[in-house]
Amino acid sequence: MTLGLFEAITKTMPHPVLLCAGDGTILAANPAAAASIPQLCAGASLYVLAQDDPGVLRKHLGNWVRSGSPLPGGLVLKDSDGSPVRFRCNGVRATWWQGPGAVIQLNLHRLDHADRFVVLSQQVSALNREIAIRRTAEAQREKLLLAEQVARARLQRLYQLTEALASSATLAQVAEAVAATAPRVLDVERVALELHSQRLVPALGPGEEPRVLSGTAWRDLDRPRDVAHPAAAGALRSVLEADGVVLGALTLYPGAGGVPEAEHLTAVAQQIAQAVRRAGLYEHEHRVAERLQLSLLPRLPDVAGLEVATRYAPASDMVMVGGDWYDLYDLDEDHIGLSIGDVAGHGLPQAAVMAQIIAALRGIVLRCGTRPEEVLRELSEYLHLYHRGQMATAAYLLYHRPTRTVTYVKAGHPPPLVVRPDGSSRYLDGPISPPAGPVPDARFRQGRTTLGRGRGRPALHRRPDRTP
Template identity: 40%
Template sequence: MERLEEGLRHVGHLHERMQGLLAAVLAVGSDLDLEAVLRQIVESAVSLSEATYGALGVVGEDGGLSRFITVGVDEKTIAEIGPYPEGRGILGLLIREPVPLRLHDLGKHPDSYGFPENHPPMTSFLGVPVRVRDEVFGNLYLTEKRGGGDFTGDDEEIVTALARAAGVAIENARLYHRLRQATEAFQRRLLPDLPRLAGLELEARYEPSSDAPRIGGDWYDLIRLPDKVPCLMVGDVMGHGLEAAAVMSQISNMLRVIAFDEEEPPSRILHRLDEVLHALHGAPMATVIVVRLEPAPGGRTLHWAAAGHPPPLVVTPGRRPRYLVGEPGPPLGVDPDLPRGDHREDLPAGSSVLLYTDGLVETRGRSLETGMAEAAELAAEYAAAPLPDMCDALLRRSTASGQYDDIALLAARVTDQSRIKGTTSRPQAR
């Protein structure tokens, strides 16, 4: 009877561990950010093996450890220990011979290199390689089995199974990272360089969605009209993917031509664009804002019209920030005959006007009103700071708050600078 009860307890414990392994595999594969995946792997290995300490050492091109992700050692102790291991001793043995290794006392192994000062005591040891395809990505190092015993064969098997799943998760995260880089590069190639103009400082930013890598429809543009007045444009095509990117490119190019050719107020430019889109492209849905910055005594006069787009944000040193709230008019693709109003605002020297897509003010867990208020207050803090710093701060706020949509940002500051020839570099990332 005692043997039966012991067998049942063993089966129950094994079932619990299998359930734990399944949960760990799902957790490891649920994220596509490589840093998060690597940490989850170590945390899962520590939990499954009942280890006190765990680490994942990533093997670099030189055969040593290029990264070392730890669990169980606090930041203060890590700082006191000093630099992370480079891959000598037992850790180096696993790099040279990537097979599972269990030790009763790692300090007594002939390859043991010893511990630096302030290192916590570690005796029992389990090491398991992590492979991505046929390449050894790194090794899991687990020490100090809780309860004082040794790591068992079951521990080795379950951590080895986790390591196989980890290899797949790491490969997925790598592919995701490469896809995201390619997507961002393609998107940025669709965006223009900005000219340098007398009396204006210009900055632009583009930040892709924090969600899955996908080409979006957010864009900005700036051209000089025949009367030498700069025309600023920002738009957002509904949807994502290649279709949205294609529509975005078509709309921005058509808007350039119409704005340059018509020499009309911004509302008329949007009306003509909407007519053309209805006639040629089946009326894709998009929001757009068009702004003229005309020279005026002591600054500039801003003339603008919007097609369902968020309002411009104006920031002037010593004044409260303000959104230029006017009748936005319907988005493109609804009805070209619906009216859109023109609006006017005087901007004294030193003022900055920011045109943006909704990703700048829409964040997870916050209302649109809260997001707009936070963005305005932050911009006001940078009213007298360099314009690039203001743009960077706004993007940091959005991404830190859980940005889930693309961001296009075009900022202009009224200055007294004389014209500088040439063009700026391509739009910057955060």
């Protein structure tokens, strides 16, 4: 293409078209260029007409002269009156040029009001896209926040169930905790607990009748009259299994919340199964311990002319074994000895120590049963020597028949109670000595009282809140 052909082709174009040298000199311009700015003509210099920093123009010219395809850019040129005129432009090296040096073909588009409207429209579209993205992100954030709140509330209810089960020791307490808290945790109307009592608390020996466990908040699947009826339509049954043993089932009756998620139901059922298993082991252990303690309590001898009655009653259903003991000693025709005491703590170790104390006391009483302070002194030495770390409270009373005198020693134990014939009573609030066992060479002081005529009788209490 020649320069004349370039001018002929660009003559009819509506926008300015320039042919520039690499130094910014205009070699040719179409009529639209002169119509836009009269100075845009052959021989003029863009560096003279440009209002931009010359470094910016130099950078644009360098990019365009090296490019084989049109590159966008922008120019701000001075009009004839000196006012700035903005152009967007596309420049590319004119490969058809056969003259000396590299030449740039430059297409200019004046940024008039129509162009600014296009730019503004593009900006509005971009702003709308940004707003849509932000709204989507906000909706997702609110959705995640709601899911987090739901999960937190569910976890809080699960903690409440865990706390209730952890504080429940017996099966009755576990069943009541499940009935009270499990429906809220699982978001159902109600639940029903069904258990195999014989798997939880097996018989202690062959031929023994199964123990009837307390509680009405659950059904015993091993008792024919308690066998569960088929669940109502829509009910969901989850098996309770712990340590490889199927203990029963938890039946759910869904409400407005629908059926709980399978993973959530499995987690709740596992917690309940572990609590039920733990409660069964607890009751079995205490059943064994209770039988052991009752078997260790002595059979009191029949004493001529003396009416003797005993009763062992724990202060709570939770504690069925401990170190409590009582005993009676027929010393001679004139003297009767009585003892009562308690090894500190509850459990099988205390029951074993209690059995040894009963045996030791019978030997001690044979030697010095008419000297109460000596009886408890030897008992204290026995505990200190053979059961270090153990402590027992005790009371020993010596009843002298001819004079109706009672001599007694209290080693940290609550005072015995004397009930008079008229029904009134009084405690033997005599001297108090330290408990037996922890204090070596302890001294025990004795008190003395005389019982009145009639059927007045002493009553030995484990604690004031217990039945003798």
